[in-house]
Amino acid sequence: MPITINGAEYELDVDPRTSLLDFLRRDAGLTGTKKGCDHGQCGACTVLLNGQRINSCLTLAVMHDGDSVTTIEGLGTPDAPHPLQAAFVRHDGYQCGYCTPGQICSAKAMLDEIAAGWTSFVSDDVAGTPKLSEEEIRERMSGNLCRCGAYSNIVAAISEVAEAQA
Amino acid sequence: MTRLYTMDKPDDRNRLDAMAQGIIGRPLDRPDGSAKTAGVAPYAAEYVIPECAEGVLVLSTISRGEVVEIESGPVLAMPGVLAVIADPRMITRSAQGGAGKSPVREIQHVDYYGQPVALVVAETFEQARDAATRLRIAYRADDPAKVPLDSEDGHAPHESFGEPVQQGNLDAAMRDAVHAVDVTYTTEGHASAAMEPHASIAEWDGNTLTAHSSLQMLKYNQKELADALGLQPEQVRLIAPYVGGGFGSKLGISAELTAAAVAAIELGRPVRVVMSRQQVFQTVMRRSETRQRIRLAADAEGRLDGFGHEAWVSNLPGEKFAEPVTQASEFLYRGAHRTLRIDLARIHRMTAGSVRAPGEAVGMQCLEAAMDELAIASGIDPVELRLRNIPEQHPSEGLPYSSRRLAECLKIGAERFGWDGSDRRPLPRREGEWWIGTGMATACRVHNLNEAQAKVTLSTDGTAVVESDMTDIGTGTYAILGQIAGEMLGLPPEKVLVQLGDTRYPPGAGSGGSWGAASTGSAVMVACEAIREQLAQQLGVEEADLTLKDGEAITGNRRIPFTELLETDLTETGHFKNGGIDEQFAIAMYGAFFVEVGVNAYTGETRVRRMTGAFGLGRALNAKTATSQCLGGMVWGIGSALTEELVFDPRDGHLVNHDLAEYHVPVNADVPALDVVLVDERDPAGSPLQAKGVGELGICGAAGAIANAIHHACGVRVRSFPITPDKLLDQLPEV
Amino acid sequence: MKPFDYQRAHGLDDAGQLLVADGAKPIAGGTNLLDLMKLEVETPTALVDVNRLPLGGITAHGEGLYIGALVSNCACAADPRIRSDYPVLARAILAGATFQLRNKATTGGNLCQRTRCYYFYDLSQTCNKRAPGTGCAAIGGFNRIHAILGASDTCIATYPGDMAVALSALDATVEIHDVKGDKRLVPVRDFHRLPGDTPERDNVLEPGDVITGVVLPAPAGGTQLYRKVRDRASYAFALVSVAAVIHVEDGKIAKARLAFGGLAHKPWHDARVEALLEGEAPSDALFDQAAALLLDEARGQGSNDFKIPLTRRTLKAVLREATGGTL
Incomplete structure (x- = not known):
């Protein structure tokens, strides 16, 4: 079975060693997903796998036949941006731009996780309903390093989109 | 025209x-x-270029010696492997910023652990990475006992770097001072850790070398690469429209670029070389560790009569860079009796070079912590102490200052933050298990x-x-x-x-x-x-x-x-x-940091709770991007204060924490809402735009403010950065 | 990464047969295994993908719960029964790594997470765990994250995970399917090993074994806490962590279950400490005694000496919080 990426199907006829990240960047030609560390330590390669965020560097492409992947290119385009992409621009939630696609994919999934009621380590009551506070956003976005240090603006961008959705 | x-x-x-x-x-x-x-x-590695082969660097596993043999045979027999290259045109260190000529290229001579010694090229990345990992290299290693790996270990040769400032008699001023501070601070090495690893794709058409590469200063990089390859600069074209962060690490060319270029020339096809994250840590650039002795001699009103800032830093033999720790100390504060100097130890660790705000990043954080010690010794509000020590003219060179909004930054920042410096006795308040304290520091960075x-x-x-x-x-x-x-x-x-x-x-x-x-x-x-x-x-x-x-x-x-x-x-x-x-005026950017931290009474973990930075950097050309630069600098200050340190194993000189799991750059949860105010300024001496520099000021002193807040919160003065929990634990109040 | 045969297991017995082969390794989430394979710290010749085995889902199991081995860390921590009845487990999982990693990491895989010892990760350094008999460069080196309890002369590595620390405090059991098709149950407390002379073995799994699930006993109730001390506010391994399940009845500690992360080659459990606490009225003196007993054989390696006072202080914080005490 092929893998579906942003709605298009791709055959997985590759060296089994190929990470999903390298498959996206090389074989699918989708370089919006970035390689920052290749070891799950930075989050630049974050994509949505069947709707959930993962580090695409730490899984093999061949393991994902039949799966559906959404990358940054699948969220929106320069002409038709996703609300998060537009909010990141307005709030300057990026500088060099290299961690940015991962940040935005991560933020998209994060909002879905909160909507699904998933709590985090900073939630007051792990059994309760999570609140969308800045502290929650910071904890939940901590898997995406930004060396330029745009964190304050990233939180502002996500907060704005979350409030608009609420 | x-x-x-x-x-x-x-x-x-x-x-x-x-x-x-x-x-x-x-x-x-x-x-x-x-x-x-x-x-x-598109970033450097992301261009689609037909027939592009993939190269992976191989790094040395000794700190000093010679490569005796590269056992290429078994690797060349592996599927897809095209070449094992160890060519005298390949550089083994990154070029210093603005070098404009090739750095050291002795590929067979090892000067530090993690130095590039070969490139393996294959059809695919997976093939090249495996082959590079398996390449066996025989070394003749120098006796580790004779290789200085550490500036502390006694036999590293030392030299004075640059022109020391020796003015008046600081010893006498210290003796005569009403309030004197004589303290030694240390900082550990830092990595730039830009999110985009160093990457290059090189193409050779028989005359011109074209490279997509992740670089900060192309006009120098063009000359550096041409020099390394033995070409004319006109034969080199570099393309870098998007660069995934630099922070100094991409000022000069790095090993992956010359390796890709040599491979492209030798193989007659395009070659891409991307450093792994571990290789970026091991082989690109470090900010030197520093040891800084700071002496402050003040009168009863806190006015400085004597000012000493002496730093010890390190670099590889032959490098013409020494972390300019005392750069802002030369002109920031008063003090007729002055001693400033930098000593450089020659050690065999990776190249030390520019990392965001070389000099002031670590110099200011230690100076500002020492100033806090003076404020406490004299009982003067730290803000007031700084206001009293703004000099009339450059204390050594007699130059006038160009526009300088330091006093305004101190006042505006204090106002926005709600600073109360009247009582700086430690342990002022506890919220649950968190000791809460505040601290401040001056920001200063020379204008270039x-x-x-x-x-x-x-x-x-x-x-x-x-x-x-x-x-x-x-x-x-x-x-x-x-x-x-x-x-x-x-x-x-x-x-x-x-x-x-x-x-x-x-x-x-x-x-x-x-x-x-x-x-x-x-x-x-x-x-x-x-x-x-x-x-x-x-x-x-x-x-x-x-x-x-x-x-x-x-x-x-x-x-x-x-x-x-x-x-x-x-x-x-x-x-x-x-x-x-800059020979007519002392030109610099100024600012002030105000920080509130919590220090956990049980564990010594520190969390920054809020932080204000007020900056005078001349005209802001775009208030949004200028603010972002300042925010970013403050995040670096948090890292420098609390988490970031390169750890070398003194037994063999290898970098122990060479990845992003163990070299701790701040994550989102480490950073509270940061408040930045750009103080309105035009500096006619800064540039025809009346703008000055922005990108580095936000880090210069920030970590000092955090250290001062930690002291205020819990009463522990740590003179060794970063201030990790272990350094606080044994002095925290018993629980 | 060395080339390997990629195989997909079709059923548990098939998995067992594939995995009994020399050099075969199972892959589930892959977040740790691929990390190590890229560095060639792990070099399996066959990679057996177990992800399509029917090992998902969290189901009732007697008075407790059965967590399938392929349940992701995120799914486990998001399960309403885990969150309300086993909050120490939910908290421990949420303390580890990031949402991205936890979406991939599985219950079974996370139990098998290997050490973060810098020297284990670096092929240019000696390591008895990676290459038995070569020596341990961490001893005498930089060992800030290393063990203070249960270490040996051959290895001072720590188990880095959080989930298993909570499972240890909850006295959970690991269910293992072996190559003969039999199932066996191993208490989490016995699943991980101390390094001894064979640090290459992290746990008691044998070739051909497949972890099929984890059994949680009946909800433990009480106050459940997971506290983790680390070098940054998130996304960092524990310097020290404490999982605690504490019941206070009539002014006395009726039951205490404690496990510790970051201290040893396995989640550390010391029944002596629990026995000392049980039946006693909570007091600072009692907590100090408990900490002293826990650490009576603790030994620092140099850069990790601070873990001894840090553990003492962190345990006190946890016990106070669990018993209503304050600083």
Whole structure:
């Protein structure tokens, strides 16, 4: 079975060693997903796998036949941006731009996780309903390093989109 | 035509404020934002180039010695492997910023653990990575006991670096002082850790080497690569429109670029080499560790009579860079009796070079912590202490200061933060298990200018194009150059296209030393002035009487669209040079940090709860991107204060924590809401734009404010950065 | 990464047969295994993908719960029964790594997470765990994250995970399917090993074994806490962590279950400490005694000496919080 990426199907006829990240960047030609560390330590390669965020560097492409992947290119385009992409621009939630696609994919999934009621380590009551506070956003976005240090603006961008959705 | 502007005196014309478009300084979104957020902005490794082979570097596993044999045979027999290359043109260290010539290229001679010694090239990345891991190399290692790996270990040769400042008699001043502080602080090595690993794709057509590469300063990088390869600079073209962060690590070329270039030449096909994250840590650049003795001799009112700042730093043998720890100390505070010096130890660890704000980043954080110790010793509000020590003129060189908003920053920052410095006794309050304290520090960073050229074309269709090999490493260059040109030519920003990062364009300043905006921006302004003169001539008016707005020339009661006015495109190149303005004035950026931290009473974990930075950096060319630069610097301050340190194993000199799991850059949860205020300023000596540098100021002193807040919170003065929990534990109040 | 045969297991017995082969390794989430394979710290010749085995889902199991081995860390921590009845487990999982990693990491895989010892990760350094008999460069080196309890002369590595620390405090059991098709149950407390002379073995799994699930006993109730001390506010391994399940009845500690992360080659459990606490009225003196007993054989390696006072202080914080005490 092929893998579906942003709605298009791709055959997985590759060296089994190929990470999903390298498959996206090389074989699918989708370089919006970035390689920052290749070891799950930075989050630049974050994509949505069947709707959930993962580090695409730490899984093999061949393991994902039949799966559906959404990358940054699948969220929106320069002409038709996703609300998060537009909010990141307005709030300057990026500088060099290299961690940015991962940040935005991560933020998209994060909002879905909160909507699904998933709590985090900073939630007051792990059994309760999570609140969308800045502290929650910071904890939940901590898997995406930004060396330029745009964190304050990233939180502002996500907060704005979350409030608009609420 | 090229118009030269030499900055040999303050430029009081303040042309930008006299323009009509009204976009300069405004917090506009970056023009590159939609491409970056949509993932379609291409970075160095991401170009699709047919037949491109993949190379992976191999690093040494000894600290000093010779490569005796590279056992290429078994690796060459592996599927897809094309070559094992160890070529004398390959560099083994990164070039220092602005070198303009090749760094060391002795591929068989090992000077540090993690030095590149070979490149393995294969058809695919998976093949090359495996082959590189399996390549066996035989070394003749020098006796580790004779290889100085550590500046502390006694036998590393030391030398004084640069001109020490020796003025008056500091020892006597210390003896006579009412309040004296004599303390030694240490900082550990730092990594730039830009999110994009160093990456290059090289192509060779038999005459010209073209490379997509992740670099900060192309005009120097072009010469560095040409020198390494034995080519003329004109035979090298570098392309870097998007750079995934640099922070100094991409000022000069690194090993992956020459390796890719040599492989492309030898194999006759394009070759891509991307460093692994571990290799970036091991082989690119480090900020030196420092040991800093600071002596402050003050009178009863806290006024400094004596000032000493002596630093010990390290680098590899042969490197001409020593972390300029005392750079801002030379002029920031009073003190007639002064001793400033830097000692450089030669040790065999990876190259030490520029990491964001070389000098002040670590110098200011220690100086400002020592100033806090003086404030406590004298019982003076730390803000007041600093206000009392702002000198009238450069304390050693007698120069006047150019615009200096330090006092305003201290006052405005204190006001915004709600600073109360009246009682600085430690352990003021506890919330649950967190000790809460506040601290502050001065920010200071020298202003640098660099030669720069930019070409501006005003087209008959009423749009303009700006071209320079200047880079945008996240700093906002695309935005601010467009705003400068738009302001000068009377065009809305969407009518100005900025094209960067290609050596086919005129040589800009490069991104380094916070000089990119002021220098390249000035070149853009100069080009625009020349275009304005041509327009004025066509209209028969004085250039100064010409108003350009929204694509129209306005003079008297005439209003003519450029589309009607122009019969041909107007192209001018602006050429900006520093003509010695910095020999007439002490020019710098200033600011103040105010921080509140919590220190966990049980565990010694520190969390920054809030932080305000007030900055005077001349004109902000774009308030949004300037603010972001300051925010970023403050995040670096948090890292420098609390988490970041390169750890070397003193037994063999290898870097222990060479990845992002164990070298702890701050994560989102480490950073509270940060408050930045840009204090309004124009500095005629800073540049014709009256702007100064922005990108580095936000880090310079920030960690000191955090250290001071920690002391205030829990009563523990840690003189060793980073302040990890273990350094606080044994002095925290018992639980 | 060395080439390997990629195989997909079709059923548990098939998995067992594939995995009994020399050099075969199972892959589930892959977040740790691929990390190590890229560095060639792990070099399996066959990679057996177990992801399509029917090992998902969290189901009732007697008075407790059964967590399938392929349940992701995120799914486990998001399960309403885990969150309300086993909050120490939910908190421990949420303390580890990031949402991205936890979406991939599985219950079974996370139990098998290997050490973060810098020297284990670096092929240019000696390591008895990676290459038995070569020596331990961490001893005498930089060992800030290393063990203070249960270490040996051959290895001072720590188990880095959080989830298993909570499972240890909850006295959960690991269910293992072996190559003969039999199932066996191993208490989490016995699943991980101390290094001894064979640090290459992290746990008691044998070739051909497949972890099929984890059994949680009946909800433990009480106050459940997971506290983690680390070098940054998130996304960092524990310097020290404490999982605690504490019941206070009639002014006395009726039941205490404690496990510790970051201290040893396995989640550390010391029944002596629990026995000391049980039946006693909570007091600072009692907590100090408990900490002293826990650490009576603790030994620092140099850069990790601070873990001894840090553990003492962290345990006190946890016990106070669990018993209503304050600083």
